[in-house]
Amino acid sequence: MTKINAIISGIGAYVPEYVLTNLEISKMVDTTDEWIMSRIGIKERRILKGEGMGTSDMGAKAVEELLRKTGTRPEEVDLLICTTVTPDMQFPATANIISDKLGILNAFSFDLNAGCSGFLFGMSTAAKFIQSGKYKKVVLVGADKMSSIVDYQDRSVSPIFGDGAGAVLFEPSTEDLGLIDEILHTDGMGRKHLHQKAGGSVKPASHESIDAREHYVYQEGQAVFKHAVKRMADVSVEMMEKHGLTSDTLAWLVPHQANLRIIDATASRMNLAREKVMINIERYGNTTDGTLPLLLWEWESKLKKGDNLIFAAFGAGFTWGAIYLKWAYGK
Ligand code: UT7
DSSP, rough: OOOOEEEEEEEEEEOOOOOEEEHHHHSSSSSOHHHHHHHHHOOOOOOOOOOTHHHHHHHHHHHHHHHHTTOOOOOGOOEEEEOOOHHHHHHSOOOHHEEEEHHHSOOOOEEEEETTTHHHHHHHHHHHHHHHHHOOOOOOOOEEEGGGOOTOEEEEEEEEEEEEEEEEEEEEEEOOOOOEEEEEEEOGGGGGGGGEEEESSSSSSOHHHHHTTTTEEEEEEHHHHHHHHHHHHHHHHHHHHHHHHOTOOOEEEOOSOOHHHHHHHHHHHOOOOGBEEEEEEEOOOOOOGGHHHHHHHHGGGGGGGGOEEEEEEEEETEEEEEEEOOOOOOO
């Protein structure tokens, strides 16, 4: 039987119009553009404004563009997976809401939460459904309205995050392209360093939890940084070695955008020049589930059929990993 490979056959994305600059953040908390640029590498990020606007609104816009660009009718979609840490509501799944907004009526849909590695784990999941042979068009959308859980009185977190969404279409191919391999990890012990204290079943929302500002991102930056640098680099190098990839044969590193210093450390361990690393953290910050597809969206015209890409991410959980994918279109 011919092997069914899972390729990415299109990209769509959406970032909100409002630009939150370092200057504006420095009016909210005690920080400077110089500190944020030198410690994180972010100049500005996008924020979703407007009453009643949530993650699904950005996700739907990204998927709408994806369907238009790939000439896919909503009713042709078999499955839609949304990766997010900021769902519209605890339930139903944001994926269900996106499907409804776009008339995706013949698909089943669900959310996947793996912190900042959500889109990476989603790629693995989407590919499996394609490889099964049963599903032909799987939409994977990564979307987060991080501004809904960022404390703009906390200088250690407020400069980092932004809002945004990106989506890709997975389809079957018999060519030697698409998702080739994955190395994915979880270590739940890391949860103490990065989490949201209240709003879940352990500590439901209460007047006390709101007064204590426990509905925001809690992050012990240095501990997360240490683990991120080591684990993202380790797993990316492991993937290169496993497949005999070199800095010449690898076309692009597609890294999660959490901190420019983490990206540079990973690239340096892989012996990769900056020109082969997709980076847009300066303009969007860390959009959590949006980072990887937003990179693909911006780099789409530069990608060529057969290009070797390594995707790498690290996030809350802890979760981390690398995926090796051969790009399927472009000249
Ligand atoms: O995507 C999910 C995974 N998350 C990550 O990968 C994030 C990983 N962590 C990081 O990127 C970095 O640790 C941060 C950007 C969060 C923080 O940078 P850092 O270089 O690790 O700073 P730090 O926490 O060690 O703090 C150094 C100093 C402290 O002051 P003192 O105690 O030395 O006087 C902080 O209070 O910098 C201070 N500081 C700030 N100063 C100006 C913290 N935030 C700010 C700020 N502006 N915004």
